[in-house]
Structure formats: C-alpha cells, structure tokens
Amino acid sequence: xxxxxxxxxTRRLALQAGLCTLPLAAWPLAAQAAGSEVWPQDARVPxxxxxxxxxxxxxxxxxxxxxxPVRVMGDMIEWTAIVGIALSAAxxxxxxxxxxxxxxxxxxxxxxxxxxxxxxxKVSPKTVxxxxxxxxxxxxxxxxxxxxxxxxxxxxxxxxRMRVPVPGRRSSSFGLRRVFNGQPRNPHSGMDIAAATxxxxxxxxxxxxxxxxxxxxNGGTVWLDHGAGLLSMYCHLSRIDAKLGDxxxxxxxxxxxxxxxxxxxxxxxxxxxxNQTMVDxxxxxxx
Numbered sequence: 001x002x003x004x005x006x007x008x009x010t011r012r013l014a015l016q017a018g019l020c021t022l023p024l025a026a027w028p029l030a031a032q033a034a035g036s037e038v039w040p041q042d043a044r045v046p047x048x049x050x051x052x053x054x055x056x057x058x059x060x061x062x063x064x065x066x067x068x069p070v071r072v073m074g075d076m077i078e079w080t081a082i083v084g085i086a087l088s089a090a091x092x093x094x095x096x097x098x099x100x101x102x103x104x105x106x107x108x109x110x111x112x113x114x115x116x117x118x119x120x121x122k123v124s125p126k127t128v129x130x131x132x133x134x135x136x137x138x139x140x141x142x143x144x145x146x147x148x149x150x151x152x153x154x155x156x157x158x159x160x161r162m163r164v165p166v167p168g169r170r171s172s173s174f175g176l177r178r179v180f181n182g183q184p185r186n187p188h189s190g191m192d193i194a195a196a197t198x199x200x201x202x203x204x205x206x207x208x209x210x211x212x213x214x215x216x217x218n219g220g221t222v223w224l225d226h227g228a229g230l231l232s233m234y235c236h237l238s239r240i241d242a243k244l245g246d247x248x249x250x251x252x253x254x255x256x257x258x259x260x261x262x263x264x265x266x267x268x269x270x271x272x273x274x275n276q277t278m279v280d281x282x283x284x285x286x287x
Contacts, residue, residue: 037161038051039159039160039161039162039283039284040082040160040279040283040284041283041284043280043283044085044109044110044111044112045085045111045112045113045114046085046086046087046088046089046091046111046113046114046175047085047086047087047114047116047174047175047187047278047279047280048085048111048114048279048280048283049082049083049084049085049274049279049280049283050081050082050083050085050094050109050111051080051081051082051083052080052081052083052096052107052109053078053079053080054072054074054078054079054080054081054098054100054107055078055079056076056077056078056079057076057079057100057101058076058101059076059100059101060072060074060079061079061081061098061099061100061101062098062099062100063081063083063096063097063098063099064096064097065083065084065096065097065275066275068229068275068276069152069229069275070082070083070096070229070274070275071155071228071229071230071274071275072228073155073158073160079100081096081098081107082160082230082274083096083109083274083275084229084273084274084275084276084277084278084279085111085277085279086277086278087175087187087189087278089111090111091111091112091113092110092111093108093109093110093111094108094109094110094111095107095108095109096109114175116174116175116176116177116187117173117175117176117177118176118177118178118179119176119177119178119179134216137216138216138217141213141215141216144211144213145211145215145223148210148211148223148231149231149273149276150276151210151225151229151231152228152229153208153225153227153228154227154228155226155227155228155230156205156206156207156208156225156226156227157205157206157226157227159205160205160230160284161284161285161286162204162205162272162281162284162285163202163203163204163205163250163251163285164193164204164285165193165201165202165203165204165232165234165268165270166193166195166199166200166201166202166257166268166270167193167195167199168193168194168195168199168267168268169193169194170191170192170193170194171192171193171194171267172188172191172192173188173191173192173282174188174189174190174191174279174280174281174282175187175188175280176188189271189278190233190235190269190270190271190272190278190281191269191270191271191280191281191282192267192268192269192270193267193268193270194265194266194267195257195266195267195268196257196266197238197256197257197258197259197266198238198239198256198257198258199256199257199268200253200255200256200257201234201237201253201254201255201256201257201268202250202251202252202253202254203224203248203249203250203251203252203254204232204250204284204285205224205226205230205232205250206226206247206248206249206250207224207225207226207227207232207247207248208224208225208245208246208247208248209222209223209224209242209243209244209245209246209247209248209254210223210224210225210231210244211223211244212240212242212243212244214260215235215261216261216262217261217262218233218235218236218261218269219235219236219237219258219259219260219261219262219263220235220236220237220238220239220240220255220258220260220261221233221234221235221237221261222234222237222240222242222254222255224248229273229274229275229276230272230273230274231272231273232270232271232272232273232281233269233270233271233272233273234255234268234269234270234271235261235268235269235271236257236258236259236260236261236263236266236267236268236269237255237256237257237258237260237268238256238257238258238259238260238266239255239256239258240254240255241253241254241255241256242254242255272284
C-alpha cells in the first residue's frame with residue numbers, strides 16, 4: 001500500500017472538491033481519481049527525489065538537507081519539499097530540517113536501496129591516469145563549477161515537467177557504474193542522449209545561463225539555473241550560441257550536440273541537480 005505523503009496538487013484538488021476529510025491513506029487514491037501528475041516523480045532511492053509533504057503554513061517554509069537549502073513548492077494550503085538524494089546516500093532513515101516560522105522541526109523519510117548497472121571497460125592507460133598538468137586543470141575546473149552548483153536563486157517556474165533537450169536514443173542512463181581497467185570511477189551522474197553533431201539543444205525549462213566553458217572532461221559545457229537549487233548541465237557541445245546571463249524560455253535552442261572533451265562519439269550529456277545533488281533526469285520527463 002502506498003503511504004507516501006500527499007502532494008500539494010492532490011490536497012488543493014481535494015479541498016476544492018470538498019474532500020478535506022479524507023483519511024491520509026486515501027490521499028493517493030484521490031490524486032489518481034483526479035488524474036493529477038506531479039514532477040519530478042517521487043523516487044526515494046540514491047540519485048532520486050523525495051517529495052515531502054510539509055503541511056499548511058502561512059508562509060513558505062525553509063528546509064535544509066545536510067545543511068543545504070531545499071526547493072519548496074506549493075502554497076499556504078500545502079507545501080512540498082523537493083529533495084535531491086545523493087547517489088552515495090545509504091539506504092535507511094534520512095531527515096531534513098523544517099522551519100515554518102514556529103521553530104525548527106525534523107522530518108524523516110526512508111531511502112530504499114537501488115542497484116544500478118555496472119560496465120567494465122578496457123581503455124588506454126593514458127585515458128585513466130591523468131598527466132599532472134591535466135589533473136591540475138581538472139582540479140581548477142572542478143573548484144569553479146562547485147561555485148556554480150551552490151547557486152540558490154528565486155524560482156523561475158513552478159512547472160517542473162521538463163522537455164527532453166535533444167531528440168535521440170538514450171545511450172547511457174543515470175547511475176551506471178563504470179570500471180576502467182579495473183579501477184572504479186564515480187557513477188554516471190547524468191543521462192547520455194545519442195545525436196548527430198550539430199543537433200540543436202533546447203532548454204527543458206525556463207532558465208538563466210550561469211556558466212559557459214570548455215572543460216577537460218566535459219568539453220563545451222553550459223549550466224542553466226532554473227531557480228531554488230534546480231540546475232541543469234549540458235556537456236560535449238560542438239557549439240554554444242548562448243552567452244553568460246542569457247535568460248532562456250522552454251524549448252529555446254542555445255547550443256548544439258558535439259563530441260568535445262573526453263568522449264568516444266557525439267552525444268549530449270544532460271545532468272540535473274537539486275540542492276547541489278545530481279539526480280536522475282528521467283524523473284522530470286514522461287516515460
């Protein structure tokens with residue numbers, strides 16, 4: 001039986017329909033009956049998203065996860081925290097801190113285990129063990145991008161259903177664990193979409209261009225800020241048509257697919273971040 005907390009849309013629909021006396025267990029059924037969909041999907045696994053009901057409050061509550069601010073959506077009838085769960089999160093109880101103006105409280109949720117696929121690869125040693133100058137460059141670039149990832153600005157849209165940024169076959173899924181020459185590497189933190197060089201890349205939601213660069217691993221890269229700790233990243237681009245500070249509308253083209261950086265062929269690497277945590281982009285788009 002689904003005992004997950006109700007979402008904001010569900011409660012508003014129920015209140016409007018005079019169903020506010022339904023018991024908690026009946027809320028998911030009410031949502032189903034109303035035909036409502038919410039984005040991102042609730043998937044309480046490493047690399048997933050937890051949609052946590054915060055209940056009613058006169059103002060938007062402040063929520064922290066691991067000391068980092070969390071996106072909160074809804075209205076005074078029902079607020080919902082949208083929490084990104086790290087790929088490194090251990091299964092079991094996790095908690096966020098909630099402040100709705102009447103003191104801080106702790107809210108618990110359970111993360112269940114998920115086993116992602118693993119891929120063994122044999123490659124040239126020079127592609128695994130970086131030369132000192134390449135390692136130094138990578139460290140500089142990583143420090144810069146950490147500043148980008150820490151952005152937490154005003155939300156640009158309450159609509160979080162994303163448009164897939166480029167048409168094509170999903171060539172590598174989020175969470176894939178790669179082992180190069182017997183050496184484990186970090187799990188794949190985005191979605192790879194195979195497409196021809198030059199294919200336009202479009203914004204999945206309204207967003208501001210907050211970083212444009214040419215990075216050692218990622219090649220031509222753009223970061224978009226969608227507000228409230230939700231960012232997206234686009235890598236291996238052959239061309240970047242947007243500039244820092246540009247504000248894009250949903251569906252607006254800003255770059256083109258390529259094979260720059262450390263890749264074996266043209267594709268788009270698409271990453272989505274919540275509260276400085278990379279999460280599965282598939283949770284934001286219809287199946």
